[in-house]
Amino acid sequence: MTASDLQGADQGFRIGQLINDTRYRSITFQVITLILLVLGIGYLISNLLANLADLGQDLSYDFLAAPSGYDINQQPIPYDSQSTHLRATIVGALNTLIVAFLACVTATVLGVIAGVLRLSKNWIISKLMAVYVEAFRNIPVLIWIIIIFTVVANVFPQPRDFRGDDATASPIFGVVAATNRGVYVPRPYFTNGFGLSDEDAIAEVGDDAVAQAAAQGSVIDWLVILAVLIGSLLATRAITRWADRTQEKTGKRPTTWWMSLAAWILPITIVCWIMGLSWEIPELRGFNFQGGLLMRGSLIALWLALSIYTGAFIAENVRAGILAISKGQTEAAAALGLRPGRIMNLVILPQALRVIIPPLISQYLNITKNSSLAIAVGYMDLTATLGGITLNQTGRAIESILLLMLFYLTISLLISFFMNIYNNSVRLKER
Amino acid sequence: MSDTHAESVAFVRKTEIPPAPPPVTETGAIKWVRENLFSGPFNTIMTLLGLYVVYWLLSGVIPWILNGTWEGSSIRDCREIIGDTGGGCFAVLGERWNQLLFGFEYPSELYWRPTLAFILLFVTVPQVLFISLPRKLLILTGLYPFLAYWLIWGGSILIPFFALVGLVLGYAAFTRAERINFAAGLAAFVVAAVVAWWLGGFLTAAAPNFLALEAVDSRNMGGFMLNLILGIVCVSLSLPLGIVLALGRQSRMPLIKYVCVVFIEFVRGVPLITLLFVANVVLAYFLPPGTNFDLILRVIIMITLFASAYIAEVIRGGLAALPKGQYEAADSLGLDYAQAMRLIILPQALKISIPGIVNVAVGLFKDTTLVSIISMFDLVGMIRGPILSSTDWVGVYWELWAAACVLFFVVCYGISQYSQWLERQLQTDHR
Numbered sequence: 001m002t003a004s005d006l007q008g009a010d011q012g013f014r015i016g017q018l019i020n021d022t023r024y025r026s027i028t029f030q031v032i033t034l035i036l037l038v039l040g041i042g043y044l045i046s047n048l049l050a051n052l053a054d055l056g057q058d059l060s061y062d063f064l065a066a067p068s069g070y071d072i073n074q075q076p077i078p079y080d081s082q083s084t085h086l087r088a089t090i091v092g093a094l095n096t097l098i099v100a101f102l103a104c105v106t107a108t109v110l111g112v113i114a115g116v117l118r119l120s121k122n123w124i125i126s127k128l129m130a131v132y133v134e135a136f137r138n139i140p141v142l143i144w145i146i147i148i149f150t151v152v153a154n155v156f157p158q159p160r161d162f163r164g165d166d167a168t169a170s171p172i173f174g175v176v177a178a179t180n181r182g183v184y185v186p187r188p189y190f191t192n193g194f195g196l197s198d199e200d201a202i203a204e205v206g207d208d209a210v211a212q213a214a215a216q217g218s219v220i221d222w223l224v225i226l227a228v229l230i231g232s233l234l235a236t237r238a239i240t241r242w243a244d245r246t247q248e249k250t251g252k253r254p255t256t257w258w259m260s261l262a263a264w265i266l267p268i269t270i271v272c273w274i275m276g277l278s279w280e281i282p283e284l285r286g287f288n289f290q291g292g293l294l295m296r297g298s299l300i301a302l303w304l305a306l307s308i309y310t311g312a313f314i315a316e317n318v319r320a321g322i323l324a325i326s327k328g329q330t331e332a333a334a335a336l337g338l339r340p341g342r343i344m345n346l347v348i349l350p351q352a353l354r355v356i357i358p359p360l361i362s363q364y365l366n367i368t369k370n371s372s373l374a375i376a377v378g379y380m381d382l383t384a385t386l387g388g389i390t391l392n393q394t395g396r397a398i399e400s401i402l403l404l405m406l407f408y409l410t411i412s413l414l415i416s417f418f419m420n421i422y423n424n425s426v427r428l429k430e431r
Numbered sequence: 432m433s434d435t436h437a438e439s440v441a442f443v444r445k446t447e448i449p450p451a452p453p454p455v456t457e458t459g460a461i462k463w464v465r466e467n468l469f470s471g472p473f474n475t476i477m478t479l480l481g482l483y484v485v486y487w488l489l490s491g492v493i494p495w496i497l498n499g500t501w502e503g504s505s506i507r508d509c510r511e512i513i514g515d516t517g518g519g520c521f522a523v524l525g526e527r528w529n530q531l532l533f534g535f536e537y538p539s540e541l542y543w544r545p546t547l548a549f550i551l552l553f554v555t556v557p558q559v560l561f562i563s564l565p566r567k568l569l570i571l572t573g574l575y576p577f578l579a580y581w582l583i584w585g586g587s588i589l590i591p592f593f594a595l596v597g598l599v600l601g602y603a604a605f606t607r608a609e610r611i612n613f614a615a616g617l618a619a620f621v622v623a624a625v626v627a628w629w630l631g632g633f634l635t636a637a638a639p640n641f642l643a644l645e646a647v648d649s650r651n652m653g654g655f656m657l658n659l660i661l662g663i664v665c666v667s668l669s670l671p672l673g674i675v676l677a678l679g680r681q682s683r684m685p686l687i688k689y690v691c692v693v694f695i696e697f698v699r700g701v702p703l704i705t706l707l708f709v710a711n712v713v714l715a716y717f718l719p720p721g722t723n724f725d726l727i728l729r730v731i732i733m734i735t736l737f738a739s740a741y742i743a744e745v746i747r748g749g750l751a752a753l754p755k756g757q758y759e760a761a762d763s764l765g766l767d768y769a770q771a772m773r774l775i776i777l778p779q780a781l782k783i784s785i786p787g788i789v790n791v792a793v794g795l796f797k798d799t800t801l802v803s804i805i806s807m808f809d810l811v812g813m814i815r816g817p818i819l820s821s822t823d824w825v826g827v828y829w830e831l832w833a834a835a836c837v838l839f840f841v842v843c844y845g846i847s848q849y850s851q852w853l854e855r856q857l858q859t860d861h862r
Binding site: 029030033034037044047048051052054120122123124125135137138139141142143146147150369370373375383391397398401408409413 | 466467468470474477478481482484485683684685686687690696697699700701702703704705708709712713715716717718719720793797798800801803804811815826828832835836839840843844847
């Protein structure tokens with residue numbers, strides 16, 4: 001018992017203690033905050049209700065079930081103007097995920113290459129990379145998106161330039177046609193897959209149910225491919241573990257590169273062969289290319305601009321990560337007798353990745369968020385469908401934007417969740 | 432001297448051989464080129480590739496600039512002057528320069544006002560950026576926002592004058608009352624400022640044309656001026672808000688902490704464009720019926736909230752980087768929370784976070800181009816809208832976008848170079 005405690009007990013509780021006594025002050029502050037918060041939110045909500053009553057509106061998500069009445073020019077799942085707003089929303093969300101995924105992959109490749117090359121001893125290369133990084137980091141991504149879109153729309157040849165004997169343009173390698181309407185690339189499909197993939201049969205029946213079955217079948221085909229790839233990944237990891245065990249037991253590390261290579265290539269080749277992988281090559285018919293997969297100018301612009309812009313940031317992260325590893329680590333590893341490849345894999349990369357990966361993931365997050373700029377070039381992502389046309393048609397501003405924010409928020413939180421797991425797993429174990 | 436020696440040896444050198452110059456290949460430029468550019472086959476290939484890229488870039492850009500024309504009043508004039516030389520039509524920049532800078536609705540006879548405000552920026556910003564300048568000059572910086580508001584928006588000088596008077600009186604009241612404690616000081620500040628503004632409102636209403644400049648509506652703002660206004664205002668406003676949020680997130684009071692966490696994570700999880708949609712269509716629902724303040728203010732509010740969340744995260748990093756001893760030292764001196772933060776913690780934490788804050792500022796300045804999507808005519812909006820769609824300049828996209836890139840690059844690159852310089856200045860540890 002200290003003197004102050006005794007004093008407090010003598011005098012009982014005084015109102016001044018709510019401000020002056022650290023034991024109660026935090027509660028006072030929190031109560032005040034809570035009251036202010038409740039008042040503030042209540043004020044906003046009462047305004048909202050009054051405004052809605054004035055306009056004769058209510059808050060409901062019924063509009064999602066109504067027919068949308070507009071077309072979307074890139075449909076990963078079947079969609080037409082009679083589909084519901086909900087389906088339009090899903091198409092938009094898928095389009096967002098498509099461009100975000102593509103951009104994440106290319107931005108990583110580009111960023112790693114540029115980051116490593118900027119550290120190169122080659123003066124020209126390192127200066128070129130510095131120019132690339134500074135130029136793209138200091139100019140808004142919106143401008144890059146629009147510039148690349150302009151290039152696609154104005155510089156790429158028109159489809160008719162591919163026609164005739166005096167064609168001024170020709171498809172790259174005879175299969176990829178870059179036109180001002182977009183880039184036509186060969187479309188892979190399975191002649192022997194799980195779905196009814198025979199295009200002619202579908203065309204003859206012309207039935208929606210059959211088309212849907214075919215679409216579902218091709219989804220299953222791709223899931224099989226994905227499963228095989230994951231299996232290969234697990235197999236290569238098992239091979240590495242086996243090599244580790246053997247090395248620990250015998251002191252000799254078996255040569256595994258050909259096993260890993262086989263584990264990647266053999267299963268996928270066999271599966272593709274069984275399912276009959278073919279390529280539908282775009283051909284010029286009439287005024288336009290038919291067949292193949294059309295990557296519209298808007299997708300190309302968004303994809304390239306996001307990749308190149310974010311690549312510049314990733315390059316800086318990679319450079320910082322590599323510079324963070326002191327030279328002594330390399331020398332120590334060499335002194336232990338490790339070969340250069342093993343030095344990279346066992347000593348440098350694990351440490352550099354610990355520095356590189358967290359900012360890398362937040363760059364992925366930025367790509368996803370920046371993909372909402374699609375609306376500037378007419379790529380139909382979630383912001384353009386739900387936050388654009390649906391919002392304007394139905395006038396449901398609050399509901400649409402709430403849904404839009406929830407979507408991005410969910411993705412962000414999911415990514416940060418996985419990032420936290422990763423960070424905890426690679427954190428330096430301090431004892 | 433014995434002759435035997437002379438007979439047995441034909442020649443004895445009496446002096447030291449002067450050192451031969453190193454081989455040509457081992458000195459100067461040639462050595463540098465050999466070591467840096469052609470040290471191996473891989474490096475040689477990279478150098479040649481790099482040289483080709485440089486040649487390709489320059490061969491495209493140099494004729495475009497050199498053969499370009501600055502004369503003419505439409506793209507047809509340009510085509511006549513340029514012919515087939517592949518030059519650029521820079522005449523558009525000369526003719527539309529004012530529109531690019533000020534938008535197309537700002538009264539042209541008043542261009543001197545924003546220009547003057549911009550020039551005054553160079554008188555008021557250096558003392559913030561460079562610590563070596565006399566501190567008294569900061570008074571100019573304090574006066575600047577009010578002067579700039581008066582110059583750009585016009586109206587009676589009484590409005591910014593009384594806004595300033597309110598703040599000065601509030602600060603005076605704060606210093607008096609702060610001797611009791613920080614909370615009392617804050618309350619005195621609010622009371623004094625509100626009373627001054629209230630009285631000022633009467634006086635302004637009584638003499639609305641006292642020293643009045645011609646008023647310009649904020650919907651007439653546009654061009655690069657709008658980007659600069661949004662960037663500068665939002666960064667300045669979001670800094671104090673970000674500090675408060677960062678401190679709130681560190682707080683031991685659960686309610687305050689979670690309010691801040693939810694706000695920060697929500698804002699960081701959604702794209703800025705959705706917040707701009709909120710400013711554009713949703714915010715009005717949450718205001719009392721009948722109120723309608725202009726779009727630029729709503730946009731400023733949302734961008735400020737957006738930036739403050741990012742700045743809060745940067746400052747949180749700075750706070751976390753401070754050793755715990757600093758907090759304990761402040762406690763042991765008997766400082767209360769406000770004193771400890773103001774005198775001990777924040778000065779150090781902010782110093783650590785300066786590079787991060789500058790990064791956020793650059794990013795935010797680039798993001799101000801997004802307002803073009805909600806149909807405000809900033810630099811990007813001006814180029815996409817009125818200029819490129821005018822019949823005179825349809826198709827002059829390269830020159831216009833290049834101008835936009837240069838403007839943004841100069842500002843952003845300048846800021847990031849300053850940040851790196853400051854980082855070196857503030858670096859007190861040894862490396």
